[in-house]
């Protein structure tokens with residue numbers, strides 16, 4: 001019988017520099033108390049000058065390969081989920097490929113914002129299940145500190161930098177039992193970086209209008225996130241053929257602890273089952289879920305046989321969920 005598709009190895013990397021809420025108090029009119037009570041965030045990591053998304057991705061990938069006991073030349077496909085690529089073209093996956101030394105692999109980016117890791121995971125699953133590829137690398141990597149507007153208190157307190165990576169292949173470890181993905185392109189305006197593409201190419205005007213920074217309608221995104229994540233969680237659990245009480249650990253996208261609380265309440269899962277790292281890293285977009293999964297496994301929070309629920313939400317809008325059995 002063919003083996004299921006799962007996780008051969010996991011790794012992550014976060015930049016050394018820690019930025020606390022107290023530091024943000026000096027940049028914008030905010031307070032540690034507001035940030036902690038409204039979001040659950042205490043601190044986040046900030047990439048060093050010259051440290052780019054591909055550099056974070058490289059370190060996370062090297063850790064995942066070590067965990068999988070594989071070499072860069074064992075990889076067939078590199079998928080990098082990011083909304084902060086090193087440059088608009090070529091893909092960060094190709095830049096990673098050169099740094100990693102994996103000339104045999106195909107490489108491309110996945111653009112699904114904060115949901116990107118899960119979208120990449122589902123793509124990897126298809127390539128492995130079909131027999132097209134044996135080992136697919138999925139990375140979620142972001143340097144959001146370079147696209148947040150450090151004068152906008154509504155967004156700059158929320159985000160951080162980091163990367164996580166997984167090698168997907170034939171294994172029973174982290175077996176993918178069910179997945180669901182969704183998108184709603186009518187809500188593009190709720191969360192976007194409007195400048196720098198063909199709609200608004202870089203110009204003196206686009207720079208003056210601060211169009212190259214991230215813009216978000218936080219309240220609207222919050223509402224859609226709760227509904228989208230709760231519905232996706234419910235459907236992934238149903239497709240896996242298990243009951244909500246059988247879920248041992250929930251690894252959600254880490255944007256705001258209040259969103260997570262509302263989602264698991266709707267899904268009928270107690271907060272004690274949720275793995276959180278938003279307090280230490282803030283929202284790392286595509287990197288959040290995979291870094292959290294990695295930490296949950298490495299800390300022993302997820303054990304062999306456990307049912308794990310991944311659930312994500314992001315710009316697009318995009319959302320998704322997956323049930324794994326570790």
Ligand code: UT7
Pocket residue numbers: 029030031034035038039114153154155157191217218219220221222225255256259283285313314315
């Ligand atoms: O990764 C997926 C995408 N992102 C998300 O999922 C984020 C979703 N949204 C959120 O997490 C929340 O909406 C926020 C954390 C962004 C905002 O929390 P909120 O409870 O929805 O606050 P609010 O936007 O309704 O603002 C409440 C007040 C406002 O003041 P007034 O109008 O009541 O006087 C804001 O101006 O809080 C003010 N405010 C702040 N105050 C201190 C907004 N940002 C800050 C801040 N510090 N950093």
